Amino acid sequence: MAHTLNLTLRIWRQSDRDARGEFRTYDVRGISTHMSFLEMLDVLNEQLIQQGEEPVAFDHDCREGICGQCGMMINGQAHGPDRETTTCQLHMRRFENGQTITIEPWRARAFPVIRDLVVDRSAFDRIIQAGGYISVRTGQAPEANTLPVPYEDAEKALDAAACIGCGACVAQCKNASAMLFTAAKVSHLALLPQGQPERRRRVVNMVARMDSEQFGNCTNTYECEAACPAGISVGTISRMNREYLKARLAGVEPNL
Amino acid sequence: MAVVAASPLAAKVPAGPIAEKWDLHKNSLKLVSPTNRRKFDVIVVGTGLAGASAAASLAELGYNVKAFCIQDSARRAHSIAAQGGINAAKNYRNDNDSVWRLFYDTVKGGDFRSREANVYRLAQLSANIIDQCVAQGVPFAREYGGMLANRTFGGVLVERTFYARGQTGQQLLLGAYSALMRQVTTGKVEMYPRREMLDLVVVDGVARGIVCRNLITGAFETHAAHAIVLCTGGYGNAFYLSTNAKACNVTAAWRCYRRGAFFANPCYTQIHPTCIPVSGSYQSKLTLMSESLRNDGRVWVPKDANDNRPPNEIPDDQRDYYLERRYPTYGNMVPRDVASRAAKERCDAGYGVGESGMAVYLDFRDAIARDGLEVIKAKYGNLFHMYEKITAENPYQVPMRIYPAVHYTMGGLWVDYNLESTVPGLFVLGEANFSDHGANRLGASALMQGLADGYFVVPYTLGDFLARTVFPKVTINHPSFKETLVEARNRVERIVAAGGTRTADDIHRQLGQILWDKCGMARNASGLSEAIGEIQSLREEFWENVKVLGTGEALNQNLEHAGRVADFLEFGELMCRDALNREESCGGHFREEHQTPEGEALRDDENYCYVAAWEHRGADEEAALHTEPLSFEYVPLTQRSYK
Numbered sequence: 001m002a003h004t005l006n007l008t009l010r011i012w013r014q015s016d017r018d019a020r021g022e023f024r025t026y027d028v029r030g031i032s033t034h035m036s037f038l039e040m041l042d043v044l045n046e047q048l049i050q051q052g053e054e055p056v057a058f059d060h061d062c063r064e065g066i067c068g069q070c071g072m073m074i075n076g077q078a079h080g081p082d083r084e085t086t087t088c089q090l091h092m093r094r095f096e097n098g099q100t101i102t103i104e105p106w107r108a109r110a111f112p113v114i115r116d117l118v119v120d121r122s123a124f125d126r127i128i129q130a131g132g133y134i135s136v137r138t139g140q141a142p143e144a145n146t147l148p149v150p151y152e153d154a155e156k157a158l159d160a161a162a163c164i165g166c167g168a169c170v171a172q173c174k175n176a177s178a179m180l181f182t183a184a185k186v187s188h189l190a191l192l193p194q195g196q197p198e199r200r201r202r203v204v205n206m207v208a209r210m211d212s213e214q215f216g217n218c219t220n221t222y223e224c225e226a227a228c229p230a231g232i233s234v235g236t237i238s239r240m241n242r243e244y245l246k247a248r249l250a251g252v253e254p255n256l
Numbered sequence: 257m258a259v260v261a262a263s264p265l266a267a268k269v270p271a272g273p274i275a276e277k278w279d280l281h282k283n284s285l286k287l288v289s290p291t292n293r294r295k296f297d298v299i300v301v302g303t304g305l306a307g308a309s310a311a312a313s314l315a316e317l318g319y320n321v322k323a324f325c326i327q328d329s330a331r332r333a334h335s336i337a338a339q340g341g342i343n344a345a346k347n348y349r350n351d352n353d354s355v356w357r358l359f360y361d362t363v364k365g366g367d368f369r370s371r372e373a374n375v376y377r378l379a380q381l382s383a384n385i386i387d388q389c390v391a392q393g394v395p396f397a398r399e400y401g402g403m404l405a406n407r408t409f410g411g412v413l414v415e416r417t418f419y420a421r422g423q424t425g426q427q428l429l430l431g432a433y434s435a436l437m438r439q440v441t442t443g444k445v446e447m448y449p450r451r452e453m454l455d456l457v458v459v460d461g462v463a464r465g466i467v468c469r470n471l472i473t474g475a476f477e478t479h480a481a482h483a484i485v486l487c488t489g490g491y492g493n494a495f496y497l498s499t500n501a502k503a504c505n506v507t508a509a510w511r512c513y514r515r516g517a518f519f520a521n522p523c524y525t526q527i528h529p530t531c532i533p534v535s536g537s538y539q540s541k542l543t544l545m546s547e548s549l550r551n552d553g554r555v556w557v558p559k560d561a562n563d564n565r566p567p568n569e570i571p572d573d574q575r576d577y578y579l580e581r582r583y584p585t586y587g588n589m590v591p592r593d594v595a596s597r598a599a600k601e602r603c604d605a606g607y608g609v610g611e612s613g614m615a616v617y618l619d620f621r622d623a624i625a626r627d628g629l630e631v632i633k634a635k636y637g638n639l640f641h642m643y644e645k646i647t648a649e650n651p652y653q654v655p656m657r658i659y660p661a662v663h664y665t666m667g668g669l670w671v672d673y674n675l676e677s678t679v680p681g682l683f684v685l686g687e688a689n690f691s692d693h694g695a696n697r698l699g700a701s702a703l704m705q706g707l708a709d710g711y712f713v714v715p716y717t718l719g720d721f722l723a724r725t726v727f728p729k730v731t732i733n734h735p736s737f738k739e740t741l742v743e744a745r746n747r748v749e750r751i752v753a754a755g756g757t758r759t760a761d762d763i764h765r766q767l768g769q770i771l772w773d774k775c776g777m778a779r780n781a782s783g784l785s786e787a788i789g790e791i792q793s794l795r796e797e798f799w800e801n802v803k804v805l806g807t808g809e810a811l812n813q814n815l816e817h818a819g820r821v822a823d824f825l826e827f828g829e830l831m832c833r834d835a836l837n838r839e840e841s842c843g844g845h846f847r848e849e850h851q852t853p854e855g856e857a858l859r860d861d862e863n864y865c866y867v868a869a870w871e872h873r874g875a876d877e878e879a880a881l882h883t884e885p886l887s888f889e890y891v892p893l894t895q896r897s898y899k
């Protein structure tokens with residue numbers, strides 16, 4: 001059964017990229033425990049508009065945990081307290097009546113704040129542009145069952161391909177490293193026979209791009225894995241490190 | 257009465273036997289030489305499956321592509337949310353599937369309101385799509401021998417659906433997105449994320465550019481090109497509550513309509529039978545539970561309307577497995593429109609379950625007993641997990657509660673066989689066009705259609721258009737660009753200036769309620785007429801009384817939403833007019849006046865075997881109806897039966 005909560009929200013407000021932000025405090029009352037976290041923010045925003053204050057900007061789209069568009073720090077945790085759960089899938093039944101909730105944008109040098117809780121994650125696209133693909137033109141593909149893919153490999157590739165690109169890994173990492181994101185794509189493609197021809201070049205170029213995008217280094221604290229809503233494992237990072245080393249030993253240089 | 261225009265539309269379906277039409281047509285299309293391709297600029301709006309595949313393929317050919325999307329990355333288009341799968345006539349199961357059968361099922365599933373030639377081409381191309389996606393590294397489900405796995409979907413008797421757990425759309429989109437990103441690297445695609453197309457620029461009757469708003473700075477931009485490819489998805493969010501992502505909208509398509517592109521069959525909306533029911537007035541969207549669940553889940557309600565026992569305490573003989581009872585051949589696997597109406601019928605008759613009484617059970621008890629928990633977990637684990645997150649109930653132990661929700665829109669901008677709209681140079685792909693699904697789409701066929709359009713149709717037909725057309729030099733300094741820009745900016749400024757008391761969200765919810773009640777799963781003439789009046793007054797109220805804070809010169813999500821609501825308020829009326837005009841029931845369009853004694857949809861092939869394409873004739877005029885007659889040479893017109 002649903003019951004209701006009264007909450008205090010401390011929310012980061014920042015009018016644009018260059019503005020100095022600050023926390024502002026708001027009260028919301030009568031929040032149903034059946035609501036999602038974003039629905040709770042919708043309620044707040046409707047209330048703010050009626051009071052003449054501009055609503056809180058936050059990114060979201062699918063509200064099903066798959067598009068990777070939503071994401072905020074909730075009491076210091078990327079996407080909040082639930083494991084393998086995006087902000088849009090988090091429900092208010094996880095909170096207590098009278099609780100104070102602190103809500104901030106992803107904090108990372110590579111993800112500048114655009115407004116309130118909205119950040120610029122275009123660095124992720126640039127990492128993919130550096131090699132996160134298989135170079136096959138439309139029309140070149142052979143019959144799909146020509147190359148069998150062992151069941152286990154396909155499953156492992158899908159485990160890595162499940163990354164939704166939300167950026168929680170970066171936000172949760174104290175170094176703001178993008179290793180988990182990059183490693184997920186490198187692993188996905190390295191595990192499939194179709195990904196073999198570009199395997200070495202791909203990892204070297206993607207890592208070089210990642211390094212040039214102001215992300216920090218990985219110091220193996222595994223915070224990224226704990227924060228990842230798609231359950232991407234840090235095993236992908238060890239795989240990427242091995243792939244990278246092998247490629248560099250083979251003499252492959254980045255070529256961006 | 258609708259104003260009926262005289263001339264039927266020219267669909268440009270090529271002559272010849274259906275199995276050869278596409279090949280013959282391709283042979284007749286003109287080509288652009290590789291060195292000339294770099295002289296052509298193409299704008300692709302939308303980067304879902306249709307847009308990303310089109311943009312990447314056109315860039316590979318050598319055209320200069322500019323691609324636009326609303327989200328912060330091309331990878332986040334609504335296509336990402338597709339769960340269940342994608343059809344292809346590979347016959348990998350040796351169950352006697354074929355291009356013919358996929359064609360036949362799709363025409364029949366669409367309740368004989370699609371264009372046969374398009375559907376046949378779609379079925380032909382389906383196999384190439386799977387090849388392409390596998391080559392891109394899409395990790396489809398596999399069998400232990402390493403071969404691709406398949407499952408079955410509603411409305412068919414073969415297993416032809418390819419899938420990647422419950423993330424098929426995500427994996428296909430990441431494939432298309434990666435091809436697109438590769439072209440960004442080669443310099444052939446310029447990406448414009450966080451841009452919203454607000455208008456189409458037409459110069460001398462030809463589509464030559466777009467006006468869009470940079471959603472971060474609020475700045476208006478114009479872009480010119482030799483052709484525009486519109487891939488902006490469906491309009492299900494007109495209903496406010498739907499399974500669509502929040503940014504899905506009709507704006508781009510509607511603005512093209514206002515500039516001369518005809519809008520076809522706007523009343524065809526698919527209401528999906530298996531969604532998580534509404535839980536409260538704050539509800540912001542509805543979540544689909546993939547149709548694949550009906551492979552193993554059994555749908556039922558108690559036989560006694562007053563039976564309030566927990567579902568597991570209701571013995572089998574006191575349960576009404578109403579789909580199995582009414583449709584013994586297809587059982588729980590009937591097409592979506594049939595399953596949705598049957599759920600509504602039971603709930604309206606008082607047999608619904610749950611707090612609101614607006615739900616039915618989808619029960620996995622028997623499947624778990626038969627196959628074991630692990631098998632069911634492997635197939636549907638992530639869907640069950642999602643269900644539990646939202647409802648806090650464990651579907652391994654208690655049946656899911658589900659209810660139909662708006663999901664997909666078969667209507668869209670009218671296109672000919674080349675996917676070109678009535679505005680030359682404006683091509684429309686994916687859910688945004690109307691052509692392939694008739695009055696009801698079968699599961700796992702939208703992904704197929706978007707990718708067929710983008711990878712394999714438009715690269716050829718657009719080339720033909722570019723090769724055939726003489727282009728006067730047009731830049732963004734042309735007066736039409738300036739005029740269109742001013743009009744788009746004025747609309748946005750008017751919204752900011754309204755300074756009223758109701759939020760856009762509040763008005764949108766009201767519109768959604770009107771449409772759901774009167775133009776939803778069941779429609780009738782008086783309800784539709786009322787709806788038109790209510791929408792007109794709501795639209796007036798919007799322009800006088802909407803309250804949007806902040807300015808247009810910054811990121812302003814509330815303003816973005818308000819602009820989309822303004823267009824839904826115009827579009828909603830056309831939807832009702834189309835539903836009112838169509839005096840028959842077909843697929844997802846159910847007119848209560850037209851049903852069989854058993855309550856099934858009753859078509860009127862004599863009078864309505866046509867595509868209704870609406871032409872805009874000015875702000876204060878009623879839209880004019882054009883028709884494209886449909887003929888069924890290969891799949892004879894019959895009353896659909898899934899019994």
Ligand SMILES: Cc1cc2nc3c(=O)[nH]c(=O)nc-3n(C[C@H](O)[C@H](O)[C@H](O)COP(=O)(O)OP(=O)(O)OC[C@H]3O[C@@H](n4cnc5c(N)ncnc54)[C@H](O)[C@@H]3O)c2cc1C
Nearest residue numbers: 302303304305306326335340341453489686687700702703
């Ligand atoms: C929950 C769910 C599950 C589904 N599951 C399946 C399934 O299993 N199988 C299946 O076949 N189908 C499924 N469908 C249907 C299918 O996903 C969609 O029909 C299909 O993905 C639409 O693709 P599209 O490329 O046409 O448009 P979309 O993916 O909707 O993309 C639209 C694009 O246009 C952009 N855009 C929109 N408006 C503008 C504008 N004004 N300016 C600039 N850009 C704009 C958006 O940013 C986006 O990039 C499902 C649908 C839903 C809702």
Ligand code: FES
Nearest residue numbers: 061063068070088
């Ligand atoms: S809104 Fe799509 S993942 Fe949260």
